[in-house]
Amino acid sequence: MNSPVDSTPTVDPGAVLAVQSAPYPGATTAPTRGIIEVRDFTKCYGEFVAVDQLSFTIGEGEIFGFIGPNGAGKSTTIRFLATLLRPTSGSAFVAGHSVVDDPMGVRRVIGFMPDDFGVYDGMKVWEFLDFFAVAYEIPRARRRTIINDVLNLVDLTHKRDDFVNGLSKGMKQRLCLAKTLVHDPPVLILDEPASGLDPRARVEMKALLVELSRMGKTILISSHILSELADFCTMIGVIERGRLLACGGIQHIQRQIQAHRILKIRILDPEPTRARDLLESHPGLTILDFAPGPRAFTCEFQGDDQQFADLLELLFKGGVRVHSFAEEELSLEEVFMRITKGIVN
Numbered sequence: 001m002n003s004p005v006d007s008t009p010t011v012d013p014g015a016v017l018a019v020q021s022a023p024y025p026g027a028t029t030a031p032t033r034g035i036i037e038v039r040d041f042t043k044c045y046g047e048f049v050a051v052d053q054l055s056f057t058i059g060e061g062e063i064f065g066f067i068g069p070n071g072a073g074k075s076t077t078i079r080f081l082a083t084l085l086r087p088t089s090g091s092a093f094v095a096g097h098s099v100v101d102d103p104m105g106v107r108r109v110i111g112f113m114p115d116d117f118g119v120y121d122g123m124k125v126w127e128f129l130d131f132f133a134v135a136y137e138i139p140r141a142r143r144r145t146i147i148n149d150v151l152n153l154v155d156l157t158h159k160r161d162d163f164v165n166g167l168s169k170g171m172k173q174r175l176c177l178a179k180t181l182v183h184d185p186p187v188l189i190l191d192e193p194a195s196g197l198d199p200r201a202r203v204e205m206k207a208l209l210v211e212l213s214r215m216g217k218t219i220l221i222s223s224h225i226l227s228e229l230a231d232f233c234t235m236i237g238v239i240e241r242g243r244l245l246a247c248g249g250i251q252h253i254q255r256q257i258q259a260h261r262i263l264k265i266r267i268l269d270p271e272p273t274r275a276r277d278l279l280e281s282h283p284g285l286t287i288l289d290f291a292p293g294p295r296a297f298t299c300e301f302q303g304d305d306q307q308f309a310d311l312l313e314l315l316f317k318g319g320v321r322v323h324s325f326a327e328e329e330l331s332l333e334e335v336f337m338r339i340t341k342g343i344v345n
């Protein structure tokens with residue numbers, strides 16, 4: 001395994017997390033709630049703040065999608081968690097091991113897949129995996145079985161004796177994932193594992209991650225594409241310019257932007273005056289547009305589901321004949337764009 005490559009001075013001692021009872025075997029220090037716990041992580045390069053007081057918690061068994069545009073700070077955070085980068089300040093714990101004080105403990109419980117990985121010339125697929133198995137001190141007698149198992153899992157059994165350099169990009173990505181599994185870690189930290197893959201290879205990679213989750217792994221996976229992660233992640237964290245803008249389940253994040261719900265109301269009345277008066281009387285509503293052809297109002301609405309239903313009732317009781325009344329669903333891209341434009345605080 002690599003040793004820390006960054007020479008920045010060590011952690012701010014004041015930022016170290018308070019220690020509680022250790023829930024994981026072998027843990028030296030324990031997270032308070034999750035299997036991954038990041039506390040006030042800050043990384044500066046000279047004057048430049050690449051990551052600014054980042055904190056989040058990932059529970060055991062979650063698939064956490066770490067999303068942000070290029071340069072947001074994803075790889076910096078991931079490399080910190082993988083013990084390859086020292087923080088300017090802050091701390092983190094993985095399965096109870098301190099990333100700063102117990103990097104070897106962390107390395108035993110994580111499988112790390114960097115965003116770009118090198119392969120070695122003249123090395124066969126099984127040799128590549130064997131190399132990592134040796135590094136993890138797996139006894140010779142067990143290595144063959146483990147290598148066969150992980151190759152089977154990533155569907156590369158037929159490539160066992162091929163040279164790594166001759167594999168396709170998708171196969172290399174799967175091989176790299178296989179290498180993260182040889183020591184059977186409970187936590188996988190994967191930096192853009194699907195980048196550069198064609199659509200089919202992306203689907204295969206996703207299916208593989210779902211399978212690993214079913215096997216009980218906790219997974220942190222980064223991407224700059226929300227839709228790539230949204231349908232299988234149980235949680236997402238959105239980072240931009242080194243700051244965490246939103247964190248939680250997708251629905252939780254959609255609720256966070258409820259203040260900006262867009263409502264489409266089509267009416268049957270030949271005259272829109274009555275509907276317009278009622279809508280304008282509502283304190284949480286702004287009419288953005290009225291299209292005379294379909295007699296459709298587009299409104300921005302601030303309120304929860306209950307207030308949404310109350311508004312419909314107000315129109316009915318006011319004698320407006322409503323043809324349709326619907327919230328315009330934001331696509332995942334739109335959600336992401338709104339969050340990363342700083343609309344959500």
Ligand SMILES: Nc1ncnc2c1ncn2[C@@H]1O[C@H](COP(=O)(O)OP(=O)(O)OP(=O)(O)O)[C@@H](O)[C@H]1O
Binds near residue numbers: 050074075076
């Ligand atoms: N060694 C370094 N020296 C100076 N600046 C750095 C260094 N490493 C990263 N940065 C800067 O820190 C910021 C965050 O970079 P990081 O690689 O973490 O972003 P990212 O979200 O992973 O982006 P991408 O999706 O493009 O990989 C960027 O502005 C980057 O230029």
